[in-house]
Amino acid sequence: MESREQIVSQAQVIFREVLDNPSLVLTDELTAPKVEGWDSLNHVTLVMTLEEHFKVKFTTREVMGWRNVGEMLNCLEGKLNK
Amino acid sequence: MTGEIQAWQIADLSLAELLKKGKAVERDRCNAELRLGILGDCATQHYTQCLAAALKLRGIWPDIHEAEFDSIQQETLDRDGPLFRHAPKAVVLFNCVQKLEERHALSKEPDGFVQHVLDEMQDVWDRLLAGGVETILQHNFCLPMFRPFGNFTVASRHSLLDMVAHINGALAERALANGAVRIVDTEGQAAFFGKKQWLDERLWCQAKQALSPRFLPPLAKSVSDIIAERTGRSVKCVILDLDNTLWGGVLGDVGYDGIEIGEVTNIGMVFQRFQNALLQLKRRGVILAICSKNDEANVRRVLAEHPDMVLRESDFVKVSANFSDKVGNIREIRAALNISLESMVFIDDSAFERDFVRTALPELQVPEMPEDPADFVTALTAWNLFETGNSSAEDASRTAFYQANARRQALEEKAADLPAYLRALEMEADIRPFDGFTTPRASQLFQRSNQFNLTTIRYSEAELTAIAADPDCDTFTLRLQDRLGDNGIVAAVIARAAGEALHVDSWIMSCRVLGRRVEQATLDVLARLARSRGCKRLVGEYRPTAKNAMVAGLYADLGFVPEREEDGANFFVLDLSGYRRPAEIPIDIHFHEMQGPQDGEPRTNREPGSSDFQGSPG
Secondary structure (H helix, E strand, O other): OOOHHHHHHHHHHHHHHHOOOOOOOOOOOOOHHHOOOOOHHHHHHHHHHHHHHHOOOOOHHHHHHOOOHHHHHHHHHHHHOO | OOOOOOHHHHHHOOHHHHHHHHHHOOHHHOOEEEEEEEEEOOOOHHHHHHHHHHHHHOOEEEEEEEOOOOOHHHHHHOOOOHHHHHOOOEEEEEOOHHHHHHHHHHOOOHHHHHHHHHHHHHHHHHHHHHOOOOEEEEEOOOOOOOOOOHHHHHOOOOOHHHHHHHHHHHHHHHHHHHOOEEEEOHHHHHHHHOHHHHOOHHHHHHHOOOOOHHHHHHHHHHHHHHHHHHOOOOOOEEEEOOEOOOEEOOHHHHOOOOOEOOOOOHHHHHHHHHHHHHHHHHHOOOEEEEEEEOOHHHHHHHHHHOOOOOOOHHHEEEEEEEOOOHHHHHHHHHHHHOOOHHHEEEEOOOHHHHHHHHHHOOOOEOOOOOOOHHHHHHHHHHHOOOOOOOOOOOHHHHHHHHHHHHHHHHHHHHOOOHHHHHHHOOEEEEEEOOOOOOHHHHHHHHHHOOOOEOOOOOOOHHHHHHHHOOOOEEEEEEEEEEOOEEEEEEEEEEEEEEOOEEEEEEEEEOHHHOOOOHHHHHHHHHHHHHHHOOOOEEEEEEOOOOOOHHHOOHHHHOOOEEEEEEOOEEEEEEEHHHOOOOOOOOEEEEEOEOOOOOOOOOOEOOOOOOOOOOOOOO
């Protein structure tokens, strides 16, 4: 059982690395247009890296559906704590 | 090379590491530049970043125009558009199988599909080459995995799999015939890493990514290998350790019959397979040398007599087995072969030796060998160390050329005076125009030679063929034989007539034959060709590069007079009225006609009828 805080802190490391932005802070309301370098391609890398790190797999529909970081983390949390 | 990263390492980097290291390279660390175009029918942003990083890490600074998504046709059709305005010397064409699958689904005439795709790609090549592009890097297609006919898919002419296999085969053939087009083996890489990992339907659907980005570093590395090879950088020699590299065990401890090689043990099998792979390299023209801390007599006995050795003494150009340090030995091997450290790879199972050699000789590639020798061949595959652009009949004989050279050097050291030694060699030069037989080797010289290369123009094989057919041009290769063996084709020359002058456009010679008066013989051939055209002057051109200082004084040494400097090139003139063949050139020259499958009328490098033609001495 991973807590939301543990998930967020691990995900934040991945976001910072992939987007090459060492001071990025993940919040639920955060969206791609607000972050420099978060384009569709980096988005793919983010999803892939999260999958590898957390040993989960997101479906195409899930990835399409996220409107912000909070929804992405909810989805991830749901899979981890199933 | 820019210091801390060696070329082989690029394939092992993660996507993030590669991009980070690429960004850190400063422009002044690069000694070459490349104007590059990247066109794809898939998303190319990450690909472009990775390729740029890989090139920078090898000292090539790219100036890239990345086309809009899926606009290969539009950009190559628009002669005034952004691609041609960028004036790229090289263009990458990244066509992907996903796009092919989608087009195949929509195609109304499956029978003509293969031909249609090929014609369209050929048109793109033609447009790029007509627009001044010198090198096209064409990705082949990853063979699709879906099996609509089950196992029978491989047999059905109607399966997309079969069609893509045919397209790949035809692309390779056409690229070879063209010469300016090089195939990037996407299929080979995808198969190596596993297509279930390589292809990801989600990535294509979400972001039009043709492959999982985690495989971009090795893919970009292999594209950069072709580019590096086109600029004259390639691996020509592998220097090998022996104990626990070519066989199992330490020869000095376990003795002649104690080393592990062959089917006697599992690990013996592993080393046998590694030797098999090295033999394939040797046959394709990579030369092998030994650098081992061992007793030489013991090593020679294993090479000569051990029943299970695959590689024999004759497979190595040099055996350096002694107990002095490896750096000194490698320097000696390098000097004996007269090739650069950059064109050699050192393979040793010992981390200590690798580190010692890498620190002292950073230009030499020293890959980090896997702990288990069973992984050696796989590692060599992943690093793609041995890029080449063509193969010629000479490749298989290259080892013998170097071995005969070693015997010549030994003889030379003993000979009292050099002229007497050279006369005793009984050298003969066969002069042949670029034709079906000589052009492949001429093309290798044009691609690979850096040092004895007066203008360093990298003509492709197709361009050489076109030049050979130009009535204003004289082309020839020089093949040197002597009593110790055949040296093969060691020089290639292009000269262009303009009025009363014959301009030497390109003159390249293998450093294997330095000091043998081949330069004087080549000049004599040029003088004869010029006279038979009625030309009165030879014009020589020297364009300095980072590597060809060796020939800066060549024309002056041969009696040319400096004429002018223009666009960084130095021009020299030789008035033929004052030229006589030096009596002491110890080389007999024979002219031959063009042979082999060449289009058009057979031409000849006319045996010149000029009256002052002198036979060679003795």
